[in-house]
Amino acid sequence: MSDGTATTTTDLDVRLEKHRVELTGYCYRMLGSSFEAEDAVQDTMVRAWRSYDKFEGRSSLRSWLYRIATNVCLDMLTAGNKRARPMDLTESTPLAQAALSPRPDHTWLEPAPDSRVLPTTDDPAEAAVAKESVRLAFMSALQQLPPKQRAVLILREVLAWKASEVAELLGTSVASVNSALQRARATLAEQRRPGADAAVSDPLDEEQQKLLDRYVAAFEGYDMTALTALLHEDAIMTMPPFDLWLTGAGDITGFMTTMGAPCAGSRLVPVQVNGLPGFAQYKPDPEAGGFTPWAVQVLEISGGRITGFHCFLDTKRWFPLFGLPLHLEAEADEVEQGV
Secondary structure, eight states: OOHHHHHHHHHHHHHHHTTHHHHHHHHHHHHSOHHHHHHHHHHHHHHHHHHGGGOOSSSOHHHHHHHHHHHHHHHHTTTOOOOBOHHHHSOOOOGGGOOOOBOOGGGBOOOOBHHHHOOOOSOHHHHHHHHHTTSHHHHHHHTTSOHHHHHHHIIIIISOOOHHHHHHHHTSOHHHHHHHHHHHHHHHHHTOOTTTTOOOOSSOOHHHHHHHHHHHHHHHTTOHHHHHHHEEEEEEEEETTEEEEEESHHHHHHHHTTTTGGGTTOEEEEEEETTEEEEEEEEEOTTTSSEEEEEEEEEEEETTEEEEEEEEOOHHHHHHHTTOOSOBOOOHHHHHHTO
16 A cells, blocks of 8 residues: 555545544434444444545535435334333333333433534534433434434434435435424424423533532432432433333332432442433442442433433443443542441
8 A cells, every 4th residue: 555545544534533423423313322323333434434436525525424324324223123211111110019120222222421422512502402412302202203204303403404405315305305304393292201391501500510419419328308309299210221210209219218229328420421411320339349330320400300310220331431430449538437
């Protein structure tokens, strides 16, 4: 390979890589899975690299990559799989009947670190739309759409593409794109789910930050009275891979003091997840000492209360994805106190 070819290859790699985060966000919205999204983008990059000599430049490199990524996602969705939250699959369970029944990984809508799916932007309005479009409630509603409607809605309403651009990408007419968008909007209006009205400022306003500080103090202190004061009366708690979900502060705190009692004494580390505030939860490790990973928590907030409390428990998958350590050492004062 000549130096000129090597330079061209390197330049192409750099140009492709510039689009990785936004393409990952697009594929994540399409697929509902962090890991499948990363696989789809890698496939997109490989296809683009291999066929770049056929790219005639009639569209931008970005548009061309989105076309490839869309085709990759549509191929992955042909099996008809659509990811869900527990609220999409079962009725809320009273605490007295609570049972932890896991379902396979491919069942669940997965969390995503903001850094992997939200490209940086200097436009606050654009950043707000991007964050809203990866929140769990919106992502759950997206999964109810047929794949092509999903693509149309994301391209038109999240990424602000023109109808003519979407039509060209999908190889269809503007009328067909507009019709698909209208049907998608109607379905989303019917599919509104708990947490859909979660209102989170970017960055968090002072009241929201105080709410989170109080939440951390209540959770780490396992103070159920304080936690109850922070939860909306209709707050929801979910725990994928289990299909159980609970409604109301009484059942949530009741679960935490019974089946969830081993979480007492946990430590919370802030994470940015799905455009929402979240925490990596580490619970005490009685064997090795310190703290061991237990859950990635995603919080939905509205009206000064926590409306959604979602715990993703597959820590062997999630903690490395978020760049989180797989063990926390106890602080010196905790060791002295035997915590």
